[in-house]
Amino acid sequence: MALRKNTGGRPAKFDEPSRPVxxxxxxxTLRELESIGPDRGQAIxxxxxxxxxxxxxxxxxxxxxxxxxxxxxxxxxSQGLKKIPFLHLVEISPARFLLALDRxxxxxxxxxxxxxxxxxxxxxxxxxxxxxxxxxxxIQRLRxxxxxxxxxxxxxxxxxxxxxxx
Numbered sequence: 001m002a003l004r005k006n007t008g009g010r011p012a013k014f015d016e017p018s019r020p021v022x023x024x025x026x027x028x029t030l031r032e033l034e035s036i037g038p039d040r041g042q043a044i045x046x047x048x049x050x051x052x053x054x055x056x057x058x059x060x061x062x063x064x065x066x067x068x069x070x071x072x073x074x075x076x077x078s079q080g081l082k083k084i085p086f087l088h089l090v091e092i093s094p095a096r097f098l099l100a101l102d103r104x105x106x107x108x109x110x111x112x113x114x115x116x117x118x119x120x121x122x123x124x125x126x127x128x129x130x131x132x133x134x135x136x137x138x139i140q141r142l143r144x145x146x147x148x149x150x151x152x153x154x155x156x157x158x159x160x161x162x163x164x165x166x
Contacts, residue, residue, distance in 0.1 A: 060131040080117040100153050111139045
């Protein structure tokens, strides 16, 4: 820990650079933060550290192991992927998404769609281009190794009107 010059006032809350922010949170969330600790800022930091241990950022694209010999492609947030009409980004943990395709689409159509979105993404969007490029590399490598199979996920349409008890 670096030595800090005592400038008076309140002691530093964290051992790293920090700054004040204002955020509006629901009362329920504020109660939950109190259960983690009396200081809201430290409670938020503890939660973030629990989701992203050791301050490490997660890979933009990864194959998450789901069984002894299977895995799923998981990606971070992407505005470009949201543009693919047959692709659903299913949030499985904060900022981590599973790729689900509408029936009738396969890995090859996904590869073409990702390539098109990548081609249409402005070069100033470095993070987006990087995620799309990494995803395309994963897709190509998996396709060429013939290690991809398709499965279905059950989606349930939620009615916008009041539900009728059965």
